[in-house]
Amino acid sequence: MPDVGATEPVLLALVGRPDSHTRAVYEQAGGYQALRRAVGELAPENVRELVKSSGLRGRGGAGFPTGLKWTFLPQDHPGPIYFCLNADESEPGTFNNRILMEDDPHQVLEGLILSCYATRATTAYIYMRYEYPLAWQRMQAAVDECYAAGYLGRNVLGSQFSLDVYLHRGAAAYICGEETGLIESLEGKRAWPRIKPPFPAVEGLFHKPTVVNNIETVACVKHIVDRGADWFRSIGVPPDPNNPRDPGSFGPKLYCLSGHVERPGCYEAPLGITVRQLIDQFGGGIRGGRRAKAAIPGGISMGLLTADELDCPLDFAGPGRYGCLGLGTAAVVVMDETVSMIDFLENSCQFFEHESCGQCTPCREGTSWALKMMRRIKAGRGRLIDLDLLLEIADSIGIMPGTTICGLADGAAWPIKNAIRKFRGEFEEYIRRTNPQGCHETAPVPALDLVALH
Amino acid sequence: MSSVREQPAGGAAARVLSEAMIEEIRGYFPRYPTRQAVTLPALHVVNRELRHVPLQAVVEVAELLELAPAQVQDTLTFYGFFKQDAPHGRTRAWVCRSISCALLGGDDLLRHMCRRAGIQPGQTTPDGKLTLEFAECLGACEAAPCMLAGDTLHKNLTTHKADQFLDGLP
Missing domain, CATH: 3.10.20.600 (Ubiquitin-like (UB roll))
Structure with a gap:
């Protein structure tokens, strides 16, 4: 088990310092030295190799090895290659990308520029959720500072490498964080995830090879170029020797x-x-x-x-x-201990019912019916058989059972599976107590009218 | 609403996009290889100025982007963000209802604020000061419960702070 106290913060090193969002403070702390060194001394494939050997895995949720994702780009493509920086952070409970963008936007940008250099991307779009106005201002100001300093635009730091970065604002839809949903949204369409393959690296934004990486992922790239792959591999957990597919x-x-x-x-x-x-x-x-x-x-x-x-x-x-x-x-x-698992699961079902994009029927209908059932249970009209019905929904929606295009439905299913399987006694007790007359009913019952917040 | 002009004689709909808005939308064209990619930026420009995106604006945005109005409308309606019937209030506030906020009273706060303002989530007060909505996770869970009002994030909200906010609305 890693020693928690042993590691100095790296990603959060500047967070909390005065004016940490400015280029001046970032450069005083050694900022943009990694970029200077990479553009001056390293070829793009060297940076790719460095990231691959570091073992960096994507921080956005799926944990896919970043260097491997980059190698899926076609060799010698005439271009353009696009880079989408995923700043649509919307997973309930999650705010690390917001902190990085608000308090250390240059760290994010240096990582982005290095990642574009490595992947030969010449245009990057930062897709940011609407609800982050301060992050938006700070990132835009940082981009402007980078153009002024020659870190962005034509011939970055006098090299042959050119890069434009644009911020693109979302409109409050969780699904835009799914990488192909993000691409569709960026193209101006409804954010319906695409069937893969083709993967974005082969055919992504505007039908061109595209990399989609998370904010924290590119921030890690900056430090890997700064400190080396061995430093990165000295932190964390090595691969499980009993699992040849575990990259650590x-x-x-x-x-x-x-x-x-x-x-x-x-x-x-x-x-x-x-x-x-x-x-x-x-x-x-x-x-x-x-x-x-x-x-x-x-x-x-x-x-x-x-x-x-x-x-x-x-x-x-x-x-x-x-x-x-x-x-x-x-x-x-x-x-x-004061939290009711019925309340938790209703809240979770409410989120996914609202955020299902509606493209795949199992997800659209499954999340909708799961919420209707949870509201009926909570209102004291639950039946014991509802728990099995909820599990049946949860076990049949998602990529894993193979019924949906993207993983949103797996995310909707897991809280249902875990809550009911790990806290079944509490659910049963609640149903018996609040619906003593009807808890054993098995014939169809009408859904409650949805009079709540909608 | 100064931007919605009188219907001209003959029944043709009055234009709602100002020259400045058109100019700003055109400014996005060089950023993208397709015009369609300017859909969301254009809708945000219109929404910022008109506080909603009426159908006539959809038609005019479609003209600018060389799209069918139905394509713009299709994208617009996918996001629950752009109102079409009437402008939202001078302040638009979103109260978070997702798990971290819910654990610390977010739902009660939204109910309290709705009661104080006399409206349901999604509605605008009759004086046009406030549109109150629920939000899914605002990404400020360390400061739960929270609310985004315009560009201002209100952290660690209490009923007292919420009342102060409501009383101080311009």
């Missing part, structure tokens, strides 16, 4: 901690710290001296850990071993 979980990670803890916040720690370490050593423990009941390990899509499972390590392989979907965005949301 290397590097520092930003953990978002929220919910019922004393000190919620964004904390940097090596990949692989446990949920308990995060709560106790960074978060100051559970609020008000209460006990934990459950925790989301990596954004609401990842499902639930029980209070007995808080030793789950937060690396790419950890949460999966506890029945969760994965590490996701490493956003930990803590619930204390």
